[in-house]
Amino acid sequence: MAACLLAGQPVSAATEIAADALAGPLGQRLSWVSRQLRLGADPDPTWAFLAREPATAQLSRAMSRAAQTGAPVADVLTRLANDARESTRAMSVAAARSVGVKAVAPLGLCFLPAFVLLGIIPIVAGLATAITFP
16 A cells, blocks of 8 residues: 555555555455545544454554544554554563573473483382391
């Protein structure tokens, strides 16, 4: 959408192009918004239609705010895209870090019995024989 808006397309056309590119349920919702905007509907309730879904709530608020204030929409969309990329990267890093923590339990369950059988029991048995048989 941001690329279309920077190229000079109106919001309704940019939304329709993005809807065609996305397809699926999100594409259908964006297509509905685009049709409403082309027909001259009020942008606030039209973009509020997308606020029902958590994934598109930020887009809905940003587009409504841009329609009310006249702010450049392409800048808003670029910021939203950057924020989404950053949050996705942060979630990926957190998931990658948690793999090491989750791998400790299975490794401990595998190596602890072997350590006890091969390391501790022979020492305890050796000490027991030395103590009981002088």
